Amino acid sequence: MADNTRTIEIEVLRYHPEQDTEPHYQTFSVPFADDWSVLQGLQYIKDDLDSSLSFRWSCRMAICGSCGYMINGEPKLGCRTFLRNYYPHKVRVGPLDHFPIERDLVVDIDDFVGKLEGIKPYIIPREPRTLEQGEYLQTPAQRDQYEQYSSCINCLLCYAACPQYGLNPGFTGPAALALLHRYNADSRDEGWEARSEIVNAEDGVWRCMLVGYCSEVCPKGVDPAHAINQNKVNSTLDYFGVLKFLMPKGAAK
Amino acid sequence: MQTVKVDVVIVGAGGTGLRAAIAVAQADPKLNVALVSKVYPMRSHTVAAEGGAAAVTRDDDSLEYHFNDTVGGGDWLCDQNVVEYFVAHCREELIQLEHWGCPWSRKPDGHINVRAFGGMKIERTWFAADKSGFHMLHTLFQTSIKYPSIKRFDEYFCVDLIVEDGRCQGVVAIEVATGKFTFIQAKAVILGTGGTGRVFRENTNGGIVTGDGMAMAYRHGAPLRDLEFMQYHPTCMPGTGLLFTEACRGEGGYLLNKDGYRFLQDYGLGPPEDKPRNKFMELGPRDRVSQAIWHEERKGRTISTPHGEVVHLDMRHLGEKKLRERLPLIYELAEEYMGIDPAHECIPVRPGIHYTMGGIYANLKAETPLPGLYAAGECASNGIHGANRLGSNSLVDIIVFGQMAGSEAAQFSKSVQNSNAALLEKQAKAAEDKALSVVTKTGGKERHSVLRREMGKSMESGCGIYRTAPEMQATCDKIGELRQRYKNLNVEDKSSVWNNDWLGALEVGYLLDVAEVIVHSALNRKESRGAHQRLDGYENRDDVNFLKHTLAYYTGDGPPRIEYQDVIITKSKPGTRAYGAAGVAADEQRKKEAGNG
Numbered sequence: 001m002a003d004n005t006r007t008i009e010i011e012v013l014r015y016h017p018e019q020d021t022e023p024h025y026q027t028f029s030v031p032f033a034d035d036w037s038v039l040q041g042l043q044y045i046k047d048d049l050d051s052s053l054s055f056r057w058s059c060r061m062a063i064c065g066s067c068g069y070m071i072n073g074e075p076k077l078g079c080r081t082f083l084r085n086y087y088p089h090k091v092r093v094g095p096l097d098h099f100p101i102e103r104d105l106v107v108d109i110d111d112f113v114g115k116l117e118g119i120k121p122y123i124i125p126r127e128p129r130t131l132e133q134g135e136y137l138q139t140p141a142q143r144d145q146y147e148q149y150s151s152c153i154n155c156l157l158c159y160a161a162c163p164q165y166g167l168n169p170g171f172t173g174p175a176a177l178a179l180l181h182r183y184n185a186d187s188r189d190e191g192w193e194a195r196s197e198i199v200n201a202e203d204g205v206w207r208c209m210l211v212g213y214c215s216e217v218c219p220k221g222v223d224p225a226h227a228i229n230q231n232k233v234n235s236t237l238d239y240f241g242v243l244k245f246l247m248p249k250g251a252a253k
Numbered sequence: 254m255q256t257v258k259v260d261v262v263i264v265g266a267g268g269t270g271l272r273a274a275i276a277v278a279q280a281d282p283k284l285n286v287a288l289v290s291k292v293y294p295m296r297s298h299t300v301a302a303e304g305g306a307a308a309v310t311r312d313d314d315s316l317e318y319h320f321n322d323t324v325g326g327g328d329w330l331c332d333q334n335v336v337e338y339f340v341a342h343c344r345e346e347l348i349q350l351e352h353w354g355c356p357w358s359r360k361p362d363g364h365i366n367v368r369a370f371g372g373m374k375i376e377r378t379w380f381a382a383d384k385s386g387f388h389m390l391h392t393l394f395q396t397s398i399k400y401p402s403i404k405r406f407d408e409y410f411c412v413d414l415i416v417e418d419g420r421c422q423g424v425v426a427i428e429v430a431t432g433k434f435t436f437i438q439a440k441a442v443i444l445g446t447g448g449t450g451r452v453f454r455e456n457t458n459g460g461i462v463t464g465d466g467m468a469m470a471y472r473h474g475a476p477l478r479d480l481e482f483m484q485y486h487p488t489c490m491p492g493t494g495l496l497f498t499e500a501c502r503g504e505g506g507y508l509l510n511k512d513g514y515r516f517l518q519d520y521g522l523g524p525p526e527d528k529p530r531n532k533f534m535e536l537g538p539r540d541r542v543s544q545a546i547w548h549e550e551r552k553g554r555t556i557s558t559p560h561g562e563v564v565h566l567d568m569r570h571l572g573e574k575k576l577r578e579r580l581p582l583i584y585e586l587a588e589e590y591m592g593i594d595p596a597h598e599c600i601p602v603r604p605g606i607h608y609t610m611g612g613i614y615a616n617l618k619a620e621t622p623l624p625g626l627y628a629a630g631e632c633a634s635n636g637i638h639g640a641n642r643l644g645s646n647s648l649v650d651i652i653v654f655g656q657m658a659g660s661e662a663a664q665f666s667k668s669v670q671n672s673n674a675a676l677l678e679k680q681a682k683a684a685e686d687k688a689l690s691v692v693t694k695t696g697g698k699e700r701h702s703v704l705r706r707e708m709g710k711s712m713e714s715g716c717g718i719y720r721t722a723p724e725m726q727a728t729c730d731k732i733g734e735l736r737q738r739y740k741n742l743n744v745e746d747k748s749s750v751w752n753n754d755w756l757g758a759l760e761v762g763y764l765l766d767v768a769e770v771i772v773h774s775a776l777n778r779k780e781s782r783g784a785h786q787r788l789d790g791y792e793n794r795d796d797v798n799f800l801k802h803t804l805a806y807y808t809g810d811g812p813p814r815i816e817y818q819d820v821i822i823t824k825s826k827p828g829t830r831a832y833g834a835a836g837v838a839a840d841e842q843r844k845k846e847a848g849n850g
Contacts, residue, residue: 061301179395188352
């Protein structure tokens, strides 16, 4: 094992609905190695100091999307943020902003999951195909049209970053709208009309105030702000009835 | 306790569970499906699979080649009837995923692109950059939303199966957010709960990979098969064990020892060439490559680091552009986690536990010996991986046999009625009381985090890449001791909401039962085959006594009862397992013999 020669103070938000009326911070001293993530610091607390600390985590490699927290006020993945970058100062870990706290660092994300389900996140085929017909042809350039928007890991850092979602939880929000765009932009899909109601709705793309912080905090290089803007253009064209004329096989290609 | 009645309940919402759920919904939209998972589906560990999924695709490939690679790669411990079905159905399942939107990498003409993988004779691995499992999982999850008959129970932790009249008829689960119990009564139950890599300390697996389904089925009398075969992946991050996909080598990466020498040529995998060549050198199978690294360490030819001995994964010659395009996640892991730019520096790597070849015994139809209970994916042992799984066979395993489990369970559910509801609910109540007692009990002394660490360390020393009887015996004793100490557990957190101190304790209970099966199965197998290698007089494969599957049965407090079962052989007689130039010679020999016969 690597030497754990340094000790950092980790302040963690505690809130237990069965005992607490208000959330509060609790400080732990954590000896850490140079390659330790914030998540490893939390695991140390859970295993060795206080087993009642609750937080979500799993893959440890920034792909399962479980461990989004506010780390010194910024939305980040705990597994991909390193204690060495905060030492010798303390680091403060809280639950993601803009979501109800269930307990400690665990937030209720059902609102997002409902929105994801609502945007019809599946291929609505242009021409249905049988397995015998083999794969749809899709060139690398066509794949590039939607690839980055398919890379979202649903970690919800973008919702914690979005001031509009903070003010108005009805807003469909960055990740769900980026996913909507991912399907609209896929050459295999013809669902843009079915999804246009969500795009154009009051809580759709027009709620976005162009802050762009969502794209900045995304750990996977997805650009939800761009997806939303693209759909504002499409929404406008749709309003004037020209979209179907311009792009008979789907918007935002 | 709330009771929910459905036709089919599925535990686990990774690739297997989601594919099974869709299969039930497609078989008959009137069947109600409950999809139970201790995490949201997109957190399931399928998400972390990197390299890709195998299917015969190119004109110069054939089902026979894929079959031979799989059976030889598994050191002839595969059930060949199941492998035959498997290789014949990989491609249609991958095309199905393509139709559902999976962003497979493409050739310029728009057709699917394939890459090379270890132990595979022809390039046949479909890939979505190096996030193949991630894309498959999200595609399946998002597609599952189309089917209204699938009701998800996200963040429900399963504590037991309900067995009545000799049939599995439901599960009991805890809603994590409230601590409340639900009995989900069903006519058929499918387990798709994944592997059990967390019994070891250094592993590539997510924290959720704790053998839950295996332990639950085992406790109800279903045998666990071939669990001694745990796969060490050769290229993992020192310390954390995070995975650097085999595609790093498929794309042309080298493995070097401390002298910058491509050492695999010393272990029957050469001769070396500059470009990757299928079944040669770095494209050898995982067991052989991990074993070679072990030998290099003994010869003092590895590099010492604070996290142990390492070798180098060298991809510098591939260039930044190709690495960013084909291996973006690997680039990110090296840069963010290790501060290494793989276009300019070698990545230090060492073997880590990656995959559970064995599992709940299931046949070709995903049926377990317990009627009404189906198992597929990593939690199952259906016989396709044998003693060593080939990279890119597991991502097709989960969809080919997830589909099978779903359609079989759908059919079965229509042929049976549930037993008396009062009897089932009485059992469900007993399961609730048992799970609750873990948290409500007072006076215990042990912390489950301590037991988990001791288990991981002991498993590493007893069930590593090479094994000896004294070390395995010591681990048998240790796991037995830990199972006793588990009875004296003290769960400090007594609350209901999001009490993962309690759930963690239940997971350690699952892990210990499965760990005990692994080490006892290993100790009893007096030969070396695939991922099970011994140094104590049993260095060779012994087809006379051990061309057999291990079956481990639960006996309660004591160690498992071990039995053996014949391997199903249809057309490939056990032969010499060889790679590199020796592999080419062995193939020629087999052809000649077949011609003469």
